Amino acid sequence: MALDRWIALIFVAMCCIYGYAAFFTMDQLLPPFMQRNPVWPSTFPKLLSIAGALVGLVVLLGLEKQTGEKEPSATDINYRNLGQYHTGQAIGLLAAMVVYALCLRPIGFIAATILFLTAGATILGERKFHILIPVAAIATFIVWYLVQQVLGIFLRPWPTFLVD
């Protein structure tokens, strides 16, 4: 089964769970005065779950005929052979983003950002650290200055233990 039909299958399953939540778990919570309304908080989700499951089934069963395969272009990515692309680098960068999200509060914006930019470039193969680290540091300070001082959005620049 092709990837797009797997996705349709997951989507149909998701619509079923969503529909179950809308049909069976939401209405008991409704206060009595709202039960006299013709429209409940669950009305629209109920309609969506039915429509979603139907459309998902159309894609899953391939009822809509595909007209000819598109010729693959050099810049597009064919998911069937991920091995020939830099998939490892992409996963590494995504992991770096997750680490960044988790570290942003504890070690502060400035340290986290310098580390993220350095790590990101390193994952991509940059080895000239004497250029990379100063560039990352200067860029971080500029962004911090613009966002916090000019736009007035507080970024928590320093690690938690320095502030508390």
Place this chain on the structure above:
Amino acid sequence: MLEGLMIGLQTAINPFNLGMVVFGCIIGTFIGMLPGLGPMSIIAIMIPVAITLGDPTAALILLAGVYYGAIFGGSTSSILLNAPGVAGTVATSFDGYPMARKGMAGKALTIAAISSFAGGTIGAILLMVFAPMLSSVALLFHSAEYFALMVVGLSAIAAFAGTGQVGKALMMTILGLIMATVGEGALFNMPRFTMGLMDLQSGFSFITLAMAMFALPEAIFLVMNPARSAQGGEGDSSGKITGLRITREEARAIAPVIGRQSVQGFFIGVLPGAGATIASFLGYAVERNLATKEEQAEFGKGSIKGLSAPETANNAACTGSFVPLLTLGIPGSGTTAILLGALIALNVTPGPRLMVDEPQVFWAVIISMYIGNLVLLILNLPLIPYIAKILAIPRNYLIPFILFFTLMGAYIGQNNATELLILVGFGVVATILRFADYPLAPLLIGFILGTMLEDNFSRSMQLYRGLGFILERPMTLGLLVLAVVLVLLPSYRAMRARKRAQGVADGD
């Protein structure tokens, strides 16, 4: 109308707002040139900046400037590198890149800038004429008609998605609508589908979603396939931009192209879901058919008409896409959907009342479109050789920065680190969806329209004590029938074409 124009002129000419146009255009050009960041991502990054300005007029002027700048920047990278940042400028690279290879990069950029300027300006004039007309009709609409109109808009977006793609596009639209129901709705005041998580109490943030749907997958694709940015390879001609002048004959050749494509592009842009991409391809095809035999041979090898047509059409279409946004409050494209989100965040409700309640916002945006186009022509064009230096930044530095800006865009809007995890999660999902050829713009449009769709639906249900509004209001019924026809038409036509093909094969 004259009075409105004067109000707009007064507001837009104010030095601060003028500064915003210039600033927006330059920032937009800079970032738009980078592979991986299209107008949608740039506008999403700039929204926190615009919201901090506080003044909705200045904010919208800034975002419109960024939008134009980004399109112009995208054309520049198509011409110089054959690396179109967005789908709307793919047709530009057909003839723009061959011209650059022949050493006429400067001339190609000038033609692109003049065509964009003319397309945008003529589009703005048409917008000025048609928007008030449409909004006076729209004033008669009730929530039932709005509900039906949004259904038509959403199904049109799916219907224009292309052959064999209608089901997938509809699926994405419904996914967007489902995601919009997460959190506290305006009408009911009770949290829905939050799974007990505090961070979902107010629903998903549309900026995070926009970043996850567009900027992040594009960046991941750039990492995975370096050929995508075409950087540093033999395609690079950014170093030699000379001779920005065009001759009188060339100007005479492209003038009729500009005239036709401005009008055609504008009307395609007004249609929901069609937008700049279809306008530019159609413009290219139409002009090739209209050209003389020897001109036709030139197309694809560096024809000035082939460059001018998609550039004009795509800018006119961008202006056209403002019509449904400003008059009905219904976005027809991903970019206008993001602008709508920004407007709602600024307490401005776009729709037919906008012209009556806040004429200064409406007209100032139109005036700033002219000014933005002018800025691009007289300020950016001479600066292009310098701005193009940004393309020389090595990939190892560029990609971490693109990712960092994506993270910042999601973070500073909410100031919540959980938002970043949501961003990465949805980014991965969006990348997988793109692998499987699912269109992502319908998802975002569905998400942004979801709340409004449900509000209008619930209001009509309450007024008519049930679904009676569908049958009792002829216009609502008509619009809903239109929506069904729009969705079913492509498969019906495909079926008929197949039947006919079979008939031929059988010797029928």
